[in-house]
Amino acid sequence: MKLKIVLFLALITGAAPVFATGLATCDSGDPATWQSKEALTEKLTKEGWEVRLVKEDGGCYEVYAMDKDGNRTEAYYHPVTFEPVPIEGDH
């Protein structure tokens, strides 16, 4: 039963639908050319972040993390260059 619940939760967590929020968009081309989510997690972890989740959003990677000061942070990165992408309308 426990295993069933874990499998079910893993399934629904993994299958979370991908919707563009419109908060940021990246002209990032073919996903085959993207760097992996793991590589981004590793890069940010080295910079002192505690990465909680990396999702795709609008062709960017959307990262939920605790930054090095322990603040809840949501940030966008270009999936090819890993350049930070500003959130639209947020100046």
Place this chain on the structure above:
Amino acid sequence: MTRPAAIPVFDPLVRLTHLLFLVGVPAAWFTRHARGSWHEWIGYAVLAAVALRLLWGVVGSRHARFVSFVRGPKATLRYAQQVRRGEATRYPGHNPLGAWMILALLSTLLVISLTGWMFTTDRWFGIGWVISTHEYATWILFALIPIHVLGVLHASWAQRENLVASMIHGNKPDHSADAS
């Protein structure tokens, strides 16, 4: 034929919390990616309304209390068959199908608002299953709402009464020979 007398059924707190859901759900939906913390504050208001309604379902007025309208699966199924045959018993408060819809809507709203709140805490921020649960429960809510509205319209038509108006002014026409 004389117009039946109106009896108060839905008390002010029932109507107020219903109104908060009616306004809060679309407001939360349309502010979900908006700048600022509108979405969060709307969510807290809905969470407070759910908590209030659940408490009121225990200690509230006659037709607000869950024990007064929630029936077991057998009785609910029997009622559903009555509805299908077009000979449903009229309940002065919520009918048994409506009762289960109320429980489904309230528990879904509770899951959505709780997972939403969790996301604002350091402990649960960015946790995958919290986001997924928040999203999936929202789709469940959006599946339930049209069924709720159709159920209300059908019951209104079948019982020759305006239940939408009843949820605004709180009264229902008094019919004798109702089930309790």
